[in-house]
Every structure is written in structure tokens, then in C-alpha cells.
Amino acid sequence: MEIRKDMLPVLKPHGGEEEIQAIREVIESGWWGKGPKVAEFEEKFAKMVGAKYAIAVTSASHGQDLVMKAADWKGIDVINPAISFIATAIIPLWNGFTSNIVDVKRDTLCIDPEDVERYKKPNSELLIAVNEAGVPCDYKELRKKFGGFILEDTAHSCWTPGAGQSGDCAVWSFQAVKTMPMGDGGMITTDDKWLADRCREMTWFGVSSTWSRTQSTTGKPGYAWDYQVDILGYKYYMIDIMAAIGLEQMKKLPKHLEFRRHIQSRYNKELHAIIERPPHSETVQYYCPRVSANHRDELIDYLADKKIHTSVHFKPLYKYTPLKQDREYPVCETEWIKLISLPCHNNMKDEDIDYVVYWVNKYFEENY
Ligand SMILES: Cc1ncc(COP(=O)(O)O)c(C=O)c1O
Numbered sequence: 001m002e003i004r005k006d007m008l009p010v011l012k013p014h015g016g017e018e019e020i021q022a023i024r025e026v027i028e029s030g031w032w033g034k035g036p037k038v039a040e041f042e043e044k045f046a047k048m049v050g051a052k053y054a055i056a057v058t059s060a061s062h063g064q065d066l067v068m069k070a071a072d073w074k075g076i077d078v079i080n081p082a083i084s085f086i087a088t089a090i091i092p093l094w095n096g097f098t099s100n101i102v103d104v105k106r107d108t109l110c111i112d113p114e115d116v117e118r119y120k121k122p123n124s125e126l127l128i129a130v131n132e133a134g135v136p137c138d139y140k141e142l143r144k145k146f147g148g149f150i151l152e153d154t155a156h157s158c159w160t161p162g163a164g165q166s167g168d169c170a171v172w173s174f175q176a177v178k179t180m181p182m183g184d185g186g187m188i189t190t191d192d193k194w195l196a197d198r199c200r201e202m203t204w205f206g207v208s209s210t211w212s213r214t215q216s217t218t219g220k221p222g223y224a225w226d227y228q229v230d231i232l233g234y235k236y237y238m239i240d241i242m243a244a245i246g247l248e249q250m251k252k253l254p255k256h257l258e259f260r261r262h263i264q265s266r267y268n269k270e271l272h273a274i275i276e277r278p279p280h281s282e283t284v285q286y287y288c289p290r291v292s293a294n295h296r297d298e299l300i301d302y303l304a305d306k307k308i309h310t311s312v313h314f315k316p317l318y319k320y321t322p323l324k325q326d327r328e329y330p331v332c333e334t335e336w337i338k339l340i341s342l343p344c345h346n347n348m349k350d351e352d353i354d355y356v357v358y359w360v361n362k363y364f365e366e367n368y
Pocket of ligand 1: 084172
């Protein structure tokens with residue numbers, strides 16, 4: 001097969017005229033900050049995922065940080081899976097907490113409840129359960145082994161039925177290459193009114209939103225300029241320009257996920273038999289099969305040479321200097337070096353899938 005001219009990206013957001021028109025309307029409305037579009041996005045998102053409350057924020061990272069600040073824990077230990085994006089284990093450090101990284105299960109690469117039980121500490125109050133590549137953690141076992149607060153990291157699970165309903169809260173990401181991309185953005189969802197109210201108040205220094213103060217409830221005309229601040233807050237709220245993109249992406253989400261599952265199913269059927277298939281994902285945030293550790297890095301270079309970008313989701317967190325741990329990780333250590341993420345996004349066509357399958361298979365035909 002002839003080598004293509006342009007690089008096939010491993011991940012890429014897909015948008016078009018609908019998003020451009022939605023942004024134009026917000027710009028022309030004169031209300032660019034947090035306003036009616038954010039309120040509409042929060043309401044529709046809460047309904048979609050079946051949560052009582054949804055609070056839109058600047059990113060999932062800020063959403064996780066806000067939950068930690070709102071819950072008002074002091075000096076706690078936070079349990080994290082070894083396979084995750086660095087955000088989940090660094091954010092506890094922002095808050096003066098410790099990050100206690102535990103091993104993952106071999107099949108799903110999600111946090112291992114047995115290892116949680118083995119390594120939890122008396123002050124382990126919070127556990128971050130990452131649904132790796134959109135595959136749910138074993139929440140039933142986690143609840144048996146851990147009695148504290150579970151933050152469900154749904155950065156890769158937007159949206160799969162049931163996602164966000166097993167933790168005490170869930171934090172979603174709309175970062176540029178996620179399944180519902182908005183450039184950047186995040187959402188906290190929960191059924192806990194106390195937590196939701198506190199998170200909402202803390203998204204803007206404890207100040208009630210300007211938009212809400214333009215919506216007079218007193219019968220008096222105009223804008224209520226005064227506000228009281230009773231809480232230490234931050235500046236983490238989403239703005240209408242972003243929410244407008246989110247509302248358009250939400251309409252497209254079912255079709256986008258259907259196509260991602262189509263890519264997953266074609267890769268599963270057509271890739272060389274030597275390749276270990278990933279567990280089924282409803283969102284297919286990443287398609288991460290496993291190959292022999294001896295071949296992984298060579299395959300990455302071989303595919304780059306054929307203009308196919310790949311990646312690794314993820315390098316273990318304990319390998320990063322601020323997150324070093326004093327223990328062994330037998331499962332993670334043997335599995336992560338087999339991981340490779342193949343192109344999977346909504347800009348791909350069937351010919352692109354053909355192209356990836358052809359070159360991956362050719363590599364294994366030449367090397368076995
Ligand atoms: C598992 C996981 N959690 C959290 C985040 C942070 O998301 P955001 O970029 O929206 O802050 C990411 C981002 O890739 C992620 O993969």
C-alpha cells in the first residue's frame with residue numbers, strides 16, 4: 001500500500017459549521033461569560049447522565065481540585081490508580097494531601113480493589129477511580145474494600161450508560177481530544193446537594209453569578225450589583241462560548257460514539273491475531289491493544305514512518321518524579337510496556353481504518 005502524504009493523527013476533535021454558528025450566536029448576543037448557555041448545558045448534561053446536580057468548570061482537573069477543596073478535607077491520603085493521566089495524582093499534592101498510587105487489574109487496567117485494601121492507610125479518605133479508556137472500574141468490589149469518598153473519574157466515559165453513577169461524585173472532561181470535545185472544559189456531577197452547592201459557590205470566589213443577578217426576582221427592574229462572599233472561592237467556572245460548543249457536541253455524541261465503536265469493532269476483527277484486544281469500551285476514548293513488550297516501541301516508530309501517529313495511555317504515574325512511590329507494581333510494570341494507542345477519532349474514514357490495519361498487520365507479518 002502506498003504511504004500517505006499527511007500524518008494520520010491518533011486523536012483529533014471533530015467539529016464544523018454547527019459549532020461555528022453556535023459560537024457566533026454567543027458572540028453576537030453580547031453575553032460571553034457564564035450565562036444562559038452554561039445553565040442550559042448543565043441542565044442537559046445532568047439529565048443525560050442521570051445526576052441531580054451538574055456544575056460546569058474550566059476543566060476536569062479544576063473539577064477534581066474543586067471537589068477536594070469543597071469537601072474541606074485536611075491532610076488526607078488520596079488513592080489513585082497507577083495507570084492514569086498525571087492530573088489525578090498531582091491534584092491531591094496541590095491541596096497538601098499525599099498521593100497513594102496503587103496497582104491496576106490486568107484485564108481492564110482500572111484500579112485493583114485488592115491492592116486498595118492492601119495499601120490503604122488510616123487517613124485514606126478519598127479514592128479516584130479512573131474508568132480507563134471508558135471501561136468502568138469494579139465499583140462493587142471497591143465499595144467493599146474502601147469506605148471513604150469515591151470520585152469517579154469519567155474523563156474517558158462521556159457518555160456511556162451508568163457512567164458517573166457509581167461514585168459519590170463524577171468529574172467529566174471536555175478537553176480537546178475527548179469524546180465530547182470543547183477545547184477545554186469539565187463538569188462535576190453529583191446527587192449530593194451540599195457538595196453541589198459548595199462547588200458551585202466556589203467556582204467564582206464565592207460570588208453569585210452576574211447572570212443570576214440580572215434575572216431580578218424582586219420585581220425591581222435592573223441588575224442587582226451587590227453580593228456577599230461567605231466562602232473561600234476560586235475562578236473555575238465555564239463560560240458561554242465553551243458551553244455553546246458543548247451543546248452542539250452533545251447533539252452529535254450518539255453518532256460520534258457509534259463511529260468510535262465501529263472503529264473498535266473493525267480493529268478487533270481485522271488486526272493480526274498476535275495482538276491482544278482491549279476490553280470493550282462504549283466510548284472508545286482510546287483504542288489500546290497490547291503487543292509484546294519487545295515490539296511495542298519498534299512498532300510505534302514503524303507506524304510513524306508510515307505516517308500513522310500512535311501514543312501510549314498511559315505511562316505509570318509512579319515513574320514521574322513528584323509521584324515516586326516506595327513499592328513494587330507487578331501488574332502495571334508488566335502490562336504498560338505492551339500498550340499502544342492506535343488512531344481512533346471521528347475524523348477517520350473506513351479507508352483510514354484499512355490503512356492502519358494494513359500497516360500494523362504488515363509489521364507483524366514481517367516480524368514473526
Ligand atoms: C483520566 C483523566 N483524568 C483527568 C484528566 C484531566 O482532564 P482535563 O484536561 O479536562 O483537566 C484527564 C485528561 O486527559 C484524564 O485522562
